[in-house]
Amino acid sequence: MHPYFLKSFVDFRFHAMSKILYLLRHAHAGRSHLSLSDFDRPLSDRGRKAASRMAAYMKQHGLTPTLVLCSSARRAAETWELLSPAFNSDIAVEQQRGLYLASSGQLLATLKPVPATVERLLVVAHNPGIAELALSLAGPGSTPHALEELQEHYPPAALAEFHLTADSWSKMANSAGRLERFIQPSEL
Numbered sequence: 557m558h559p560y561f562l563k564s565f566v567d568f569r570f571h572a573m574s575k576i577l578y579l580l581r582h583a584h585a586g587r588s589h590l591s592l593s594d595f596d597r598p599l600s601d602r603g604r605k606a607a608s609r610m611a612a613y614m615k616q617h618g619l620t621p622t623l624v625l626c627s628s629a630r631r632a633a634e635t636w637e638l639l640s641p642a643f644n645s646d647i648a649v650e651q652q653r654g655l656y657l658a659s660s661g662q663l664l665a666t667l668k669p670v671p672a673t674v675e676r677l678l679v680v681a682h683n684p685g686i687a688e689l690a691l692s693l694a695g696p697g698s699t700p701h702a703l704e705e706l707q708e709h710y711p712p713a714a715l716a717e718f719h720l721t722a723d724s725w726s727k728m729a730n731s732a733g734r735l736e737r738f739i740q741p742s743e744l
Contacts (some may be wrong), residue, residue, distance in 0.1 A: 575675060575722060578677065579679050581680075582629070582682060582713070583604065583610075583631065595629050597631055598631060603635070609713075610739070622675055623648045624650070625655060628652060629655075629682070666679075667725050677725070690706055691707065694706065696734070699734075699737065702735050705740070716738045
C-alpha cells in the first residue's frame with residue numbers, strides 16, 4: 557500500500573475509535589478576600605472576558621462536549637457558566653468537589669469511571685493538576701507547536717484538546733493521547 561494511503565487509513569482508524577478530551581483550566585480568579593476562602597474566590601473581570609472568548613472559540617470550532625466534569629470551586633463553576641451558553645442545553649454537567657486542586661493522578665482517576673458512551677469530555681479544573689495531566693497524556697503524533705506551548709505554561713482559561721486511542725475512559729494512560737491543539741486566551 558502506498559505510504560500516503562496507509563497514513564490516511566491509520567488517521568481514519570485513529571479518529572474513528574478515539575475519545576476526545578478537553579482540559580480547561582478555570583479562568584483568572586480575583587485575589588483572595590479576607591472574608592472568602594480560596595474555594596469561594598470568584599472570577600476577575602479579566603477571567604470573565606477570557607472565558608467568554610474561549611466559549612466563542614469552542615463554538616466556532618465545533619469543540620462541543622457531551623459531558624462536563626467541573627470543579628465545584630466558584631471560579632471553575634463560573635467559568636463553565638460563561639462557556640455553557642455557547643452550547644446546546646443537552647450537555648450533562650457534573651460538579652465535583654474532588655476536582656478542586658486535584659493532582660494529575662486524582663484527575664485521571666476521576667475520568668476512568670466515565671461511561672464509554674461519552675465521546676467528548678470537558679474537564680474544568682485547576683493547576684497544577686490540569687497541566688500535569690495534559691503533559692502526561694501527550695503522546696506520539698501530538699502537534700509540535702501545541703506541545704511546546706503546553707510545556708511552557710498553562711494559563712487560566714487555556715484549553716487542551718486530546719484525541720485518545722482508547723475506546724473507553726477506563727483505559728486512559730500516560731502518553732495515550734494526541735494533543736491536537738492548545739489554545740490560550742491571549743491568542744483569541
